[in-house]
Amino acid sequence: MGQNFNNFGRINDRLIVGAHPRDADDIDLLYNQNNQNRVTAIVNLQRSGEPDRGDIDAITEACALLDNRIWYQRVPIRDGNGESLCFHLPEAVGILNRAILERATEPPGTVYLHCCRGIGRSPSVAVAYFFWFTDMTLDDAIAFVIAGRNVAVPNRPAIIQATNNILGANVNGNIGAAERVRIQGHVTTLPRVTNA
Template identity: 40%
Template structure:
């Protein structure tokens, strides 16, 4: 079924469990989902919620790019292959995220191999803009490589598909698709309501800029800095990607 006009929900038959994890931030949580959503709202300061019990959900952003939540079981991989022609999966979760939701990642990776889907990981810490900022170049590099291969769609996911994954997709559109940051941001969030950290993307763009010892510290720049870049700056910014490993 569809929860929004263009977001697909893949129903999960596995009941959610309520075991506690010490890294989450809420007091006396009753379920993992409530616990996660309280932490997300506190750290990201946005109104969006994950609905893990409804299964994997995702949104087609372009004809080659899908952003969504974590696949929860091997059958989700079958769905992505059969229904969406997915040939690559880019996973942004840390091990602790996967352990928290008790996802059997080995079985998911095995199913990817069986279906000839390339599974890649570029972990970034959830709710952490600094971790996202530092991880964006390598994650976007993997995404750009997969899209350029052209063998099928790329499925980019974190846990809920509301922060890390959309940020990677937005940064890709900004850096490689010749559009400014606000346009990329608005285009994605109009299709998939979510709250990726725009400042982390701006910061990563700043980090990729020419190494100038006199460059003003990012924290001192106005809020609109690095929302748009010229063609020569775009070319300069993309040069570091040539030396990054793809996966």
């Protein structure tokens, strides 16, 4: 693939959301972009049994061959399943936050967040990240992610349910500073997964 891989959108200077890399050439392309776009971390939301998942083994090996210059994590979430997304959202957001803090705090580091097509799961995780880790409302976070990835269809009900589950309360898209602190404390203390 390599030269034809362009099915993604830049959300901000630290985050790109898109379709999955298909092979080692796509990893090389992501890593060898100009310095302001260089991908230094990949968060993969695909499950192993998905029919269109690319060559995950080759991708993992390509990341390893780059001597850990690309940090690679996988949080498998079932495609098209709001319950699976809701259940795994805190873990996925915690991993995304860790990737941003450890690998993308200064240029040229960028995190590449993907599922299969970069339409549902990965935009939902990005929205939850901005909702939980910035002062954006849920609607603002959805608009922000869609502005960078215009084909995105974030799962608003799953994000609200995950937020409710963490807080033990019902929210509809607005949370205050105290709730954000509780959510951040929860997702950042979840057990860390090992490099996939």
